[in-house]
Amino acid sequence: MTVKVIAVNTFKEAVRDRILYLLLFFAAAAILLSRVLAMFTVGDRTKIIKDVGLASISIFGALMAILIGTGLVYKEIEKRTIFTLISKPIRRSEFLLGKYFGLVLTLAVMLASMGLIFLALILIQTGALEGRLLLAILFIFFELVLLTAVAILFSCFSTPILSSLFSLGFYVIGHFSWSLETLVKKARPGLGKTLLRLLTAVLPDLENFNIRTEVVHGLPLPASLLLYSAAYGIVYAAFVLTVAVLIFRRRDFI
Amino acid sequence: MSTILSIDGLRKTFSQGFIPRRKEILKGISFAVSEGEIFGYLGPNGSGKTTTIKCVLGLIFPDAGRIELCGRPHLDPRSKEKVGFLPENPYFYDYLTAREFLDFYGQLFRLAPDVRRERIPALLKLVDMERAADLSLRKFSRGMLQRIGLAQALINEPSLVVLDEPLGGLDPIGRKEIRDIILRLRSEGKTVVLSSHILQDIEMICDRVAILVDGRILSQGRLTDLVSEKILFTEIVLSGVGDRELAALGEPLSAQAGRTLLKVYDEARIQAVLDLVRDRKGNVHSLLPRTQTLEDLFVGMVRPR
Ligand SMILES: Nc1ncnc2c1ncn2[C@@H]1O[C@H](COP(=O)(O)OP(=O)(O)OP(=O)(O)O)[C@@H](O)[C@H]1O
Numbered sequence: 001m002t003v004k005v006i007a008v009n010t011f012k013e014a015v016r017d018r019i020l021y022l023l024l025f026f027a028a029a030a031i032l033l034s035r036v037l038a039m040f041t042v043g044d045r046t047k048i049i050k051d052v053g054l055a056s057i058s059i060f061g062a063l064m065a066i067l068i069g070t071g072l073v074y075k076e077i078e079k080r081t082i083f084t085l086i087s088k089p090i091r092r093s094e095f096l097l098g099k100y101f102g103l104v105l106t107l108a109v110m111l112a113s114m115g116l117i118f119l120a121l122i123l124i125q126t127g128a129l130e131g132r133l134l135l136a137i138l139f140i141f142f143e144l145v146l147l148t149a150v151a152i153l154f155s156c157f158s159t160p161i162l163s164s165l166f167s168l169g170f171y172v173i174g175h176f177s178w179s180l181e182t183l184v185k186k187a188r189p190g191l192g193k194t195l196l197r198l199l200t201a202v203l204p205d206l207e208n209f210n211i212r213t214e215v216v217h218g219l220p221l222p223a224s225l226l227l228y229s230a231a232y233g234i235v236y237a238a239f240v241l242t243v244a245v246l247i248f249r250r251r252d253f254i
Numbered sequence: 255m256s257t258i259l260s261i262d263g264l265r266k267t268f269s270q271g272f273i274p275r276r277k278e279i280l281k282g283i284s285f286a287v288s289e290g291e292i293f294g295y296l297g298p299n300g301s302g303k304t305t306t307i308k309c310v311l312g313l314i315f316p317d318a319g320r321i322e323l324c325g326r327p328h329l330d331p332r333s334k335e336k337v338g339f340l341p342e343n344p345y346f347y348d349y350l351t352a353r354e355f356l357d358f359y360g361q362l363f364r365l366a367p368d369v370r371r372e373r374i375p376a377l378l379k380l381v382d383m384e385r386a387a388d389l390s391l392r393k394f395s396r397g398m399l400q401r402i403g404l405a406q407a408l409i410n411e412p413s414l415v416v417l418d419e420p421l422g423g424l425d426p427i428g429r430k431e432i433r434d435i436i437l438r439l440r441s442e443g444k445t446v447v448l449s450s451h452i453l454q455d456i457e458m459i460c461d462r463v464a465i466l467v468d469g470r471i472l473s474q475g476r477l478t479d480l481v482s483e484k485i486l487f488t489e490i491v492l493s494g495v496g497d498r499e500l501a502a503l504g505e506p507l508s509a510q511a512g513r514t515l516l517k518v519y520d521e522a523r524i525q526a527v528l529d530l531v532r533d534r535k536g537n538v539h540s541l542l543p544r545t546q547t548l549e550d551l552f553v554g555m556v557r558p559r
């Protein structure tokens with residue numbers, strides 16, 4: 001209940017952020033640009049549009065999550081708006097979760113907006129819509145659910161700029177962690193190998209949420225894989241949020 | 255009367271600077287506030303008033319000590335159901351209007367919509383902010399923020415209201431209005447704790463005070479007990495006696511038109527002065543005991559010894 005009140009207020013706050021609309025604008029531009037790009041390529045143009053469009057949604061969604069998520073909690077402390085909130089009969093965890101779900105809600109709305117532009121373009125291009133495109137967007141959403149948790153975690157103890165860098169690092173490494181695994185296989189046994197293995201265990205594999213290739217090229221997507229990926233995102237996000245709450249709970253607001 | 259807030263042995267250390275150096279801000283603070291009183295928390299800048307209040311509200315965690323709010327440990331969220339708080343230099347979500355702002359805080363207390371609809375206009379009226387009800391807080395002046403902040407602190411009809419420098423940034427009329435509101439809260443049976451370094455305000459409305467200097471409470475008690483405890487000195491204006499003779503009995507200050515102003519610190523010496531004047535066939539023009547004001551008490555404590 002308290003979480004909901006704070007989430008709604010956070011949503012109100014986030015949708016006033018100009019960065020959001022700047023990113024939305026660029027996302028729309030990128031999606032539309034894919035149409036132009038397709039004209040200059042040989043082969044299946046629809047595939048190019050789908051590929052570039054979905055990639056744009058994913059990247060700009062991630063940027064939104066990071067740039068807004070890392071400022072949310074920090075700003076509350078910096079501007080001291082948090083003083084009157086924490087002095088009310090609410091738990092700090094409720095505050096943090098409220099902020100989190102408020103941002104998740106914001107991102108859902110933004111994804112819907114980008115998705116709408118994208119689907120409209122596809123509809124114009126092919127005259128038909130594919131349910132699997134929605135599935136791809138849904139999995140982008142799962143990724144953002146996780147990324148938002150990470151951004152909020154960092155913003156519990158560091159400045160927006162540093163948090164953004166950390167979160168961006170998390171995002172980039174998360175998409176290349178599969179190559180880390182190949183590295184582990186090739187590495188000689190020893191301390192280095194153990195460290196690498198530890199790293200791959202802790203770092204998420206964000207490619208789990210990337211079903212764009214399968215969707216675009218019409219490859220099969222087993223339900224078990226989808227379920228696994230969705231559960232993976234939710235469990236990982238819950239874990240990150242728990243760590244964030246543990247840090248946040250002991251913090252002095254000075 | 256029962257205790258609504260008790261603080262026992264509170265200590266807090268901050269680490270400061272690039273190379274962290276530990277600095278003890280609160281050095282073992284204890285006091286208790288009874289139900290229905292206005293309690294003044296007094297101290298010079300940087301003495302630790304805000305730090306104490308932040309500990310009470312759970313914004314920072316004490317290193318040691320116990321705090322009880324409304325009969326519960328202060329970190330229990332339920333202890334804050336009946337507490338209102340106005341921070342020093344309040345900042346609020348500036349994109350909300352005054353009405354939305356109060357509504358948001360009402361929701362945090364889980365007040366039903368009809369309760370909020372009834373209470374918000376009443377509070378806006380109380381702090382005289384009705385005309386700014388639909389203005390966004392971004393456009394508020396400091397004094398207006400202070401007022402709406404006070405309204406926010408009262409949204410849950412608290413039994414204990416904690417106000418950190420509630421009169422800061424207000425003009426004389428504004429100060430009087432807020433003082434009146436605070437007195438009215440007491441008449442409604444609420445308890446008010448307010449911090450300030452402005453003695454006049456505290457002297458006018460507080461029942462009891464604690465004086466905090468450099469992280470320690472140097473004095474606390476009923477205001478009337480604290481300040482009437484001592485007669486500081488007696489001022490005697492007299493003529494016809496030489497300064498040299500008077501110096502043995504007190505402190506001759508100024509001499510104008512043959513009259514000397516003598517400060518006598520020791521009550522027992524007043525009689526000796528009068529006897530001396532009679533001996534020398536001089537005159538006593540006035541004799542004025544100067545009782546202590548809160549300001550004297552305060553300045554005496556704060557001045558480094
Ligand atoms: N975040 C902080 N880090 C280190 N020291 C701090 C911090 N906040 C406050 N202090 C120190 O703690 C001391 C007490 O500060 P506090 O704000 O409690 O004073 P105050 O009594 O409220 O003063 P004022 O009347 O100016 O509001 C000051 O010496 C200040 O330098």
Ligand SMILES: [Mg+2]
Nearest residue numbers: 303304305342
């Ligand atoms: Mg202060």
